[in-house]
Every structure is written in C-alpha cells, then in structure tokens.
Amino acid sequence: MVTQPVSFSIAGRLPIGGGHPVLVQTMCNTSTDDIAASLAQCRAMAAAGADLIRLTTQGLRQVESLRQIKEQLRAEGILTPLVADIHFLADAALAAASVADKVRINPGNFAKEHEVACVKFRELMALCKQHGTAIRIGLNHGSLGERITQRYGATPLAMKEAVMEWLRMCVKEDFFQVVVSLKASNTLVMVEAYRLLYAAMRDELGYLFPLHLGVTEAGNGDEGRIKSAVGIGTLLGEGIGDTIRVSLTEDPVHEIPAGRQIVAAIAEGYSPKGGRSVVEASDWNDFIIKASCLWGPSLLDKKIDDFSLEGSTIGGAPVSEADGARFRDLLLQACRRRFTRPEYIACPGCGRTLYDLESTFNEVKRRTAHLAGVKIAVMGCVVNGPGEMADADYGYVGEGRGHVTLYRGRTPVLRYIPQEEAIDKLLELIEGDR
Secondary structure (H helix, E strand, C coil), X not given: CCCCCCXXXXXXXXXXXXXXXXXXXXXXXXXXXXXXXXXXHHHHHHHHCCCEEEEECCCHHHHHHHHHHHHHHHHCCCCCCEEEECCCCXXXXXXXXXXXXXXXXXXXXXXXXXXXXXXXXXXXXXXXXXXXXXXXXXXXXXXXXXXXXXXXXXXXXXXXXXHHHHHHHHHHCCCCXXXXXXXXXXXXXXXXXXXXXXXXXXHHHCCCCCEEECECCECCHHHHHHHHHHHHHHHHHCCCCCEECCCCCCCHHHHHHHHHHHHHXXXXXXXXXXXXXXXXXXXXXXXXXXXXXXXXXXXXXXXXXXXXXXXXXXXXXXXXXXXXXHHHHHHHHHCCCCCXXXXXXXXXXXXXXXXXXXXXXXXXXXXXXXXXXXXXXXXCCCCCHHHHCCXXXXXXXXXXXXXXXXXXXXXXXXXXXXXXXXXXXXXXXXXXXX
C-alpha cells in the first residue's frame, strides 16, 4: 500500500490531502428546504472564500432541495463543492450520492443495527464510485453508539476504534475517496483521538486518509475561536489535518476568516515547533488565534503551566494587562487546565435547528456568567445534542418548533417546555442544585 495521504478531487476540481493546501469549510444553518435562504447563504459563503459548504440533508426531500440548490449555484458560476450532511437515514445518503460532491455520514447513527449499517455503507461506496462522489466518515464523540462505548467507554480510543472499522471496509472495497473526522467539544479528547487515528492509519493500514479537523460545539466569540485554535492548531502544528472547520454559534460566514487565521498562524510559525516566542498581531482576533496556536498545545499536553505575554503586541502596541489576564483565563480553560468561568458547549446550528440559537445562546451566557466552573450546553436539536453535551452539567436542547428540553447531565428533567420559559427554568434548575 502507499504510505502518503491520498489526494482526490471533489467534483473533479478540489484535492484534499496529499500535501495540498489545507482547506477551510463551513455549513449552512438554514433549512435546506428553504432554497432561497440556502442559496443566499451559499453565495455569501462562496464570496467569503469557503472551500466547501455543507448542508443538512435529513431525508429524501432535502436531497431534492440540495439538487436544486446545486443546479442554481452552478448556473451562477459558483463551483464550491457541496456536502450532504446525513444522520440516521442511510437511504438519504444513498440518494445524495448522485447529487452532492461529498456525503458526510456518522458511523454512530448511520443505521440502528451495525450489520445493516455495514451493508448500507458498502452500497454507498458503490454508488459514490459510480458518481465520483467523496465520503466523509464524520464521527462525533457524543454519538459513538452503545456497541462501541460498551467496549471502550466514551474515550478517544473508542473514537479511533469506531472509525478504523469503517476504514478497513473502505480499504477492502478499494474505495479511497474518503475524508475522516473525529470531533469533540473537549479539546483534550479531540486532539488525542486524532493522534491515535493518525498512528493507527500509518501503522496498521499503511495509508493516511485525509483528516478533517474541528472542535465541535465550540461556542462563539473569543471562547469559540480560542478553543478551536487550540484543538485545530495543535494538530496542524504536528502535520496532522487537511481540511478544517471552526464551528461557531454565529453567522457561519464568520467561520471562514477564523479558519484562515488558524491556518495562517501555523504557517507563520505560531506553534511550539515554529520557533516563535512572542506574538505580533494586527488585531484582537489575530492575537487570540496566534497566541492560542503558540501556547495552547504545550498547555494542553501539560508541558507548561503558564506563559508570558511580555513582548507580544497588537497593532504594534503591548498587550494590555486587562486583555492579557482575560486571554490567559480563556486559554487555560480551553486547554482544560483551569476553570474560572462557566464552560459552554454550543452547536453552530444547522437546518435542523428550529429556534434562534445564536440569540438564545448569548442570553444564556449573559444570565449564567456568574456560575464559574459549571458546564452548560445549548444545542439546536436532539440529533447530536444529548450526546455531544455528554460532558455538560446542564443542557438546553431544542425539541420541535418553539419547545425545549432541559437536561441535568445526560438525563432529561423538564421536557418539551415552551422556549419563552426555558431560560428561566434552566436557571431555576441550576440554582436549585447549588
């Protein structure tokens, strides 16, 4: 077998891996069936420089909507590859193979029974071969499935083992149009899972499939960017990763410049191996990303316990004491070293989200800012929500239009309550437990 990452083209034009430049992608948070809104968002993403765009594809109706969106974009000269995001319905993946440029499936929920999932996956590979479509095997820490967690727990090892089963099938079927992701909201879990998978592909398969990197449910604002830079930057600095997404609970167009800044920071030597000792940044976002890439990996691996900002500048001026202290707290928390504020887990939203996730998350943050050390999740829907917030103490999960279920840990405690009451009820739940 070959011993270099496979490179391939999506829609015959976009190579991933094999030493090609790292690609930056994003995902629509519109309903795919709202074709006008999805088209508008895709146009904005393409104009901002997105290399790939993913859209929620829950079922056969959304596959048809994706077909119309793609046809219109291509008619307008927008050639950005489109990725169909599949959960739970393997037949939707089979239908999307002839429409999308890449199909993302999650091994943890591709089909209820593992044997059925394997059969359907072989069918999908055959269709993708026929249509020249790529596959992303996109595993999430919170959706490993009982079959895997009963053997290995909800661990980085479990994530690696779950994906390797599917990659062995790919090799057996001589299908190499594959990208792999192992996402988690916990940066330690995420980085360790990718390291384990990279070593397993190299040592067992002799074949390095391209890797898509991301810290899932990273949140928004400075926290989301810092957490993403720690996880993604650590791996890119080690030569691991071929395409990335910075998942932000914001307008998804904002994910693209954040991703570009992480890639540029590593290229400029802002990593433990890059020779930099101070940060020279043009603005605040540039600073927090470069500084996170520089000191985050060593903090994450416990090679250092602290760092100095002496000599670092923003726009030519020294970093202020207040800004430096705030950044230090945020970075230490992102690296799971010291918790001085609430820890938030929030998905970026997608076509399955039926409420205003961004404004709700900001209001939850405002009203819970005093709860240092408490882990609070705000999730768009029940598809990945309950699993991906597995580390959280409390969860706010959309469940149908206008309704929310509140969780204590993994247990739903208040179900299907009106959204307008949900934040008050969340605060009552947390305060009642303190």
